[in-house]
Amino acid sequence: MKLLFSAFLIVLMPFMVSADTDHSKFTQHYKESLFKITENGHFSVEMVLKEKVLQVGKNAINLILHDNKDRDVVGATLTVIPWMPDMGHGVSEQPVIEEKGGGLYKVKNVVISMSGRWELRITVARDATEDTTVFEFKDIKKGKGHHHAMSAPAAGDIDLSVTRLSHKKLFSVTYESLLDPLRINRIHSWKLTVKTADGQPVTGATVTVDGDMPEHGHGLPTQPEVTQEVGQGVYLVEGLKFSMPGWWVMDFHIQKNDQEDTVTFNIQPK
Amino acid sequence: MKRTVRQYLLHFFFILLPVMTYGTERAWSSDLHTWTVEEIGVLRSLSIDSLPPLPKDPTNKYADNKKAAILGNIFFTDSRFSGNLKVSCATCHPANRNFADNLPLAHGMGTTNRRTMPLIGVAYNTWFFWDGRKDSAWSQALGPFESPVEHGFTRTRCAQIIIDHYKDDYEALFGPLPVFSKRDLPALAKPAIDEPVSLKAWITMPPDVKDAVNRIYANMGKAIAAFMRTIIPAPSRFDHYVRAIVEKDQKSAIKILSSDxxxxxxxxxxxxxxxxxxTGPLFTNGDFHNISIPQPADLPADQGRADGIAKVLADEFNCLSVYSDAPRSDCGELRFIDTDTDKYAGAFKTPTLRNVAERAPYMHAGQFSTLHEVLEFYKNLPPGQRSPELGHFDLNDREMHQLESFLRTLSGPLIFASD
Structure with missing residues (x-):
């Protein structure tokens, strides 16, 4: 009997040891993070996001990666796929990943197109090593207690300013819709006033337009264009149309000489 | 819904236990008809009371001309404008049947590859046909005349019939008809890319004669469009219900629609x-979507909007053409058309749901013969074909029945705007 027990222990030992070391190799460095070890034990992934939840719409997350010797993972290639397992679909929008150094990767444009159960499927590849983990979010909700597929984030949740600074703060941009108030399914024009951050008009810039509906992952039904500069740094945008009520995001990419930047407006046509 | 159930249970346990059967029924039914401010906003947006006045058609200066509408109505039903003297617009769009033929595929001189489109509220459309290959009602109306499987006719013969039978009415509206010799109007002539004999007859006509024929043909379309514009929906039971809810008249509301x-x-x-x-009072966003609907095996593959984009841009009667009355500034939809053919591959126009129950079969090639089949299709889309915006995969049988019951409340009479 004793022998049998010893044999049992000996057989079990390697598993116990390996299970033990598996845990000791990885450390959760950030208290507030969601922590996962990749399937084959090559990396740990810590996900830092506001209140540990994703919301319907565009999300930004931070990922901190360590390898199994607790070293920062630098120069890895990451893929992040939002996936809805019950529906068997993802989203058409691709997350944008930027390595910040020290094992930190910023992931923007993580689009969650509807409420419900979602997964973020993350693959880490460095040199010849590739490994995967899945973060599950059991019940992603819209911004604030809305029930309908059509409802947009509450007015207070998103910045509806008509004047905003571009992302790199190069330009201060104001839009004026010539259709006021903004309505759906009406083709119309905007006037876009572009100034430098210190208020000088930006003339002769090349401005391109793009728009999309983050909650739905689709773009505009038209291809709007800047057709002319109608005043000093004032550009006419023609062909705008919104096919659904709700939250839309309009991006204007502005290029003047060697400076370029993008400004984003949130709008809620009715 | 969760909140409703919870309230129901609270009522059940604490208030209504002594008068169980009667009391719970009442609590349930009044809750069912209680809508939040946000929901009432959505209901109003769908109500016919939100339908704006008929939008101007800048491409057609006769659009709101009553005489043009009367002449257009006559053209609409005149089967002399067909190769076999049997087909008129009303063949597929009979006035006594909601202007729809209830066939999977339209039948004229032959059989088309698509289902007849509803004409209800047609003036509110931006794009016409399932693939949006036309951008005005009048240019749309001209398409079927020269289709070999619809009217099987030509524009030269249309012009000849107008000269022979409608001279006075036409000239009163559009001005003097040109004088043609018999040789000027070859009966076969039309710019049909897949009918070389007709194409040759058309191409070899003198430019000024072609232009004169095109003007008559365009005016014919403008008269028909002036008539089609007048076909608009009248309130359905759904609209009466929304009115009652907006007026906080729950007593009436409860009588208008059933619980289901x-x-x-x-x-x-x-x-x-x-x-x-x-969306909106016509229950359509007017856009094009690929909903992964299977193409019938005996029909050729159909790219829908992806092919319609080049067609409308190349159309000789589009908004920017010489036959349109619109200034360039009024052609925004065409000038800023989304040319992304990948996005629109296999996409078809969202049809209105007004009177949808009267209009079986459904989809661009009549793929489904009942509303039930349509709803089942959305429910059972295979995972690979699901988009986040499409489908209701989690509805149970009871809910599917309720959804169908609601769709049947969208039926109402058609009226003529000029009445």
């Missing part, structure tokens, strides 16, 4: 996600 119909309405604006495409 109201539950169906809640699904429609909620978890069934129908609103993603079927």
């Amino acid at each position: 119909e109201v539950k169906g309405l809640r699904l429609f604006i909620g978890k069934a996600q129908c609103l993603n495409c079927h």
Whole structure:
């Protein structure tokens, strides 16, 4: 009997040891993070996001990666796929990943197109090593207690300013819709006033337009264009149309000489 | 819905236990007809009371001309404008049947590859046909005349019939008809890319004669469009219900729609996600979507909008053409058309849901013969073909029945705007 027990222990030992070391190799460095070890034990992934939840719409997350010797993972290639397992679909929008150094990767444009159960499927590849983990979010909700597929984030949740600074703060941009108030399914024009951050008009810039509906992952039904500069740094945008009520995001990419930047407006046509 | 159930249970346990059967029924039914401010906003947006006045058609200066509409109505039903003297617009769009033929594929001189489109509220459209290959009602109306499987006719013969039979009415509206010799109007002539004999006859005509024929043909379309514009929906039971709700007249509201119909309405604006495409008082966003509908095996593959984009841009009667009355500035839809053919591959126009129950079969090639089949299709889309905006995969049989019941409340009479 004793022998049998010893044999049992000996057989079990390697598993116990390996299970033990598996845990000791990885450390959760950030208290507030969601922590996962990749399937084959090559990396740990810590996900830092506001209140540990994703919301319907565009999300930004931070990922901190360590390898199994607790070293920062630098120069890895990451893929992040939002996936809805019950529906068997993802989203058409691709997350944008930027390595910040020290094992930190910023992931923007993580689009969650509807409420419900979602997964973020993350693959880490460095040199010849590739490994995967899945973060599950059991019940992603819209911004604030809305029930309908059509409802947009509450007015207070998103910045509806008509004047905003571009992302790199190069330009201060104001839009004026010539259709006021903004309505759906009406083709119309905007006037876009572009100034430098210190208020000088930006003339002769090349401005391109793009728009999309983050909650739905689709773009505009038209291809709007800047057709002319109608005043000093004032550009006419023609062909705008919104096919659904709700939250839309309009991006204007502005290029003047060697400076370029993008400004984003949130709008809620009715 | 969760809140409703919880309230129901609270009522059940603490208030209504002594008068169980009667009391719970009442609590349930008044809750069913209680809508939040936000929901009432959605209901109003779908109501016929939100339908704006007929939009101007800058491409057609006769659009609101009553005499043009009367002449257009006559053209609409005149089967002399067909190769076999049997086909008129009304063949597929009979006035006594909702202007729809209830066939899977339209029958004229032959059989088309698509289903006849509803004409209800047609003036509110931006794009015409399932693929939006036309950008005005009048240019749309001209298409079928020269289609070999519809009217099987030519524009030169249309011009000849107008000269022979409609001279006075035409000239009173559009001015003097040109004088043609018999040789000027070859009966076969039309710019049909796949009918070389007709194409040759057309191409070899003198430019000024071609232009004169095109003007008569365009005016014919403008008269027909002036008539089609007048076909608009009248209030359905759904609209009467919304009026009662907006006026806080719950007593009337309860009598207008049944519980199942109201539950169906809640699904429609909620978890069934129908609103993603079927918005506004005509229950359509006017856009094009690929919903992975199977193409019938005996029909050629159909790229829908992806092919319609080049067609409308190349159309000799589009908004920017010399036959359009619109200034360039009024042609925004065409000038800023989305040319992304990948996005629109296999996409077809979202049809109105007004009178949808009267209009079986459904989809661009009549793929489904009942509303039930349509709803089942959305429910059972295979995972690979699901988009986040499409489908109601989690509805149970009871809810599917309720949704269908609601769709049947959208039927109402058609009226003529000029009446």
